[in-house]
Amino acid sequence: MKMVRAFIRPEKEQEVVLALEGAGLPSVTKMPVFGRGKQKGLQVGPIHYDELPKTLLMIVVDDQDVNKVVSIIQQKARTGFIGDGKIFISPVEAAYTVRTGEEGL
Amino acid sequence: MKEIIAIIRRDKVSETKKALEEIGYPSMSIQSVEGRGRQKGNMCAEMDSEMPESFCAGVKLKPTPSTYAVEHTLPKVALYVPKKLLTIVVPDEAVQKIVKEIIRVNQTGRHGDGKIFVAPVEAAVRIRTSETNEEALS
Numbered sequence: 001m002k003m004v005r006a007f008i009r010p011e012k013e014q015e016v017v018l019a020l021e022g023a024g025l026p027s028v029t030k031m032p033v034f035g036r037g038k039q040k041g042l043q044v045g046p047i048h049y050d051e052l053p054k055t056l057l058m059i060v061v062d063d064q065d066v067n068k069v070v071s072i073i074q075q076k077a078r079t080g081f082i083g084d085g086k087i088f089i090s091p092v093e094a095a096y097t098v099r100t101g102e103e104g105l
Numbered sequence: 106m107k108e109i110i111a112i113i114r115r116d117k118v119s120e121t122k123k124a125l126e127e128i129g130y131p132s133m134s135i136q137s138v139e140g141r142g143r144q145k146g147n148m149c150a151e152m153d154s155e156m157p158e159s160f161c162a163g164v165k166l167k168p169t170p171s172t173y174a175v176e177h178t179l180p181k182v183a184l185y186v187p188k189k190l191l192t193i194v195v196p197d198e199a200v201q202k203i204v205k206e207i208i209r210v211n212q213t214g215r216h217g218d219g220k221i222f223v224a225p226v227e228a229a230v231r232i233r234t235s236e237t238n239e240e241a242l243s
Contacts, residue, residue, distance in 0.1 A: 003224060017183040021145065029112060029140035030185065058138075060222055091225060096204055098113065098211045098218035 001092040001105065002066045006057045007035065007085040008077040013055045016076045023072055025065065029058040039082055054085060060092055062105065106226040106238065107200045111191040112140055113211050113219040118189050124210045125193070130203055132242075134192040139185035144216050146184030186217060194226055196239055 008016060010032070017028055034051040042049040061069055070087055078084055095105050113121060118135060125131065195203060204221055211218055231241035 001222075003222065014183050017141075021183065026145045027140075027142045029138050029188070029190065031136060031138040031190070060220075092222050093107070093225060094204075094223040096208060096221040098111075098208050098221065099214060099216060101208045101212060 001060055001062055001095060003090050003092045004057075004059045004061065004066065004069050004073075005088045005090070006059070006073050006077070007033065007054045007087075008057060008073065009079070009083065009085065010053055010055045012077045012079075013057065016057065016073055019072050019076045020059070020069065023068060025059065025061060025069060027059070031056050031058075037083070037086070042083070052083065060095060060105065106194055106229060106242065107197055108224045108226045109191075109193045109195065109200065109203055109207075110222040110224065111193070111207050111211075111219065112138070112188050112221075113191065113207070114213075114217065115187060115189050117211050118191075121191065121207060121210050124206050125203065128202060128206055130193065130195060130199060132193070136190040136192070138188055138190045140188045141183065141185050142217070142220070146186055148184075148186055148217075188219065194229060194242060196242060 006016075013030060017030075020026070020028065033054050033056045035054055036051050040050070042052055057073075059069055066089060070089070073087055094103060096103055111121075115137075122131075122133070125133070191207075193203065200223055204223070207221055228238060229241040230237050
């Protein structure tokens with residue numbers, strides 16, 4: 001299993017999640033975060049924004065679905081401008097469903 | 106070391122904290138998150154899977170669609186249920202005990218009880234003393 005963490009524009013979150021649902025992966029956890037990247041925030045005239053709001057999507061999927069998830073997020077969250085976000089993938093060793101106590105997604 | 110990420114019901118946090126304290130693992134981070142699972146954020150299914158969706162009209166507790174979806178009138182809205190996310194980093198041998206305890210405390214048998222993920226952690230450092238790895242956890 002892998003955990004996909006995607007930092008995306010808040011306004012793109014619904015599109016991404018609905019596309020993932022269409023691909024048969026409805027489960028996602030989201031949280032609002034603030035962050036900065038290579039551009040060290042954003043300069044608009046005299047005003048400098050050090051940190052910008054983003055939405056963090058956390059999706060745990062089986063290994064074979066990782067590429068599908070990443071390509072869907074790339075397609076739907078892309079605008080071509082600076083600040084589209086990043087996707088990180090990390091390993092997950094086990095998953096449990098609390099309701100049944102069983103192991104597995 | 107392993108990281109245990111548990112997504113649980115909001116009203117179970119204090120119970121979970123107390124239970125983990127009793128078995129000797131009091132440290133954790135708690136975050137408020139919104140999530141959806143196989144029921145796609147349908148709260149009625151979460152409370153009682155037998156309940157038909159039409160009954161939900163009168164239910165006060167409703168999932169919140171994002172303002173963006175409402176403003177742009179997307180044909181369909183992705184719904185979320187508020188949850189709490191606990192992050193606990195522990196030594197390898199404690200993982201099974203903690204997972205079992207979290208499941209015992211949080212299990213109600215209805216949809217929406219949550220998920221637990223276990224992921225590897227490579228290093229830990231306590232900032233105050235610069236202790237590393239297992240010493241930093243205790």
